Amino acid sequence: MEATAKKIENPRVRIAPSPTGLLHIGTVRTALFNYLFAKKYNGSFILRIEDTDKERSQREYENDILDGLQWLKIVWDEGLNPEARDEYLGDYGPYRQSGRAGIYQSYIKKMLDQGTAYYCFCSKEDLEAQRQYQMSIGQAPKYNGKCSNLPKETVEKYLKEGKPAVIRFRTGGGSVVFQDLIKGRIEFNSALLGDIAIAKDPSTPLYNLAAVIDDYEMKISHVIRGEDHIANTPKQILLQDALGLPHPEYAHLPLILGPDRSKLSKRHGAVSVNHYREKGYLPEAMINFLAFLGWNPDNDREIYAINHLIEEFSLERCQKSSAVFNLQKLDWINGFYIRNKSIKKLAEMGVPYLIEAGLIQPIFETGGHLAGIGGIELGETYLIPETKEKIDIITLENIVSLYQERLKYLSELPELVDFFFKNELDYPQELLFWKDMSQTDIEKALGGLEGVMGAVKPNDWARGHLEEILVQRAAEMGPAGDRGYLLWPLRTALSGKKFSAPPFAIAEILGKEKTLLRLKQAKEKLR
């Protein structure tokens, strides 16, 4: 029987990343689901940094995690204050485990005193040999309990001698059952667990203990995490029992898989959020995409802004099985969001990529600011290093706008528009030829273009007018009205590319003088 669903009110959930690497896509997905759950039910979302492993934890990674979540606008109600990262926020104590030794100490002492935990002096080598042996004979590898009943005097003697020790938890026998909010009923035989290590020393807990204590201290009501934690859940439940603590609800999310259907990891290529940010994926596209990896609303809509996700979210509609990270779908969603951006916004996001590519440089002026990929306010005027000309933000917006519907992600922009910022284009002369055109055909076409376009009055130099006169001319020229005989050479002469935006729009931005120059340059190429 399904347990009757409890009403969810003001839940307290958390994301607890360890700063041992760059912010991972999987962590973000878990953070997002926790965030959606908290917001949906009017609860709190807490960020806790799990840095008990001093060797591997680095502040640099912590910063990356905070930055990434902020970029995605997954905001936490309690946790490290990103504006003052060296201070703490909230009433629940420090939000880094490294700052909570005092808290852990009292719990570990309690367990040692009550005998639910004990010191173990076995060497790592012995333990490893034991594990290998057990697996080889088909047993569940677990601690054999060698130190579980050491006389008190022996323990004290060893400790006094400074013999390396670890603290273990008596897990006992019997079965542990919990009702997972996503997976349903899950049962484990705790006899198979063995006495697990819970602390390195009386003030340094290991993951399972630290998580149990922190979740209790921070009054976490629902633990929503990846299903790679399912096997940790019985251990944590047993610890809660030993400590007399209540059990939070558990919900285990299916994992995100790589193309080979194994857990998404570095060997699948890009797994850090940074990578996608730098490549020019929009945060709202990432959110939308990640939300649909393992969840769906009960309709066919696929484009969801964060507020709609919050409205519709529920754990019941979470998938039980893992999902493959599908880059093509991300590209499609990102393209969709790009197409729906205002041109001003899109230019704001795209211009930093042009700067980075060296196509333009910001100019400092009174009131102007240096632009950067961080999304800093843009200046009004830029310098084009190659041509030594100035270009204003309006023109840049026009350029970006030509490629708005062609972009999958922002970093594609420079290679698409570089021809606007060059004196001379580098392309093979064959590119000028449309279908079976001959050398004389091309020369005729180019000559014709120069004539028609050269005669356009400066005031009439606009894409609408150019299209009107050129399309008419093109229809008269090519066989069977094939406009390509005029328009293809025009487009390639202006852009130097096999694919591009329409020539009329390019010509408008280039201006009459440059357009005619490029036609001339094309003619020279033919000689």
Next chain:
RNA sequence: GGCCCUAUCGUCUAAUGGUUAGGACAUCAGGUUUUCAACCUGACGACCGGGGUUCGACUCCCCGUAGGGCCGCCA
């Protein structure tokens, strides 16, 4: 090896015992376009296998099979 989880088009998924098994991405074809993209139309394409339960199973049960996760003094 042990324990646990999972199983619908290539991918993400809908379906909660009765549907021609629906949608999206990708792919392919056509339309539009000088090109590419966008857009429109269409095509291709799936219930892992075997037993039950039932008048009737993608849906429920069991057994296989396959995939995945976990078995640290990491988290």
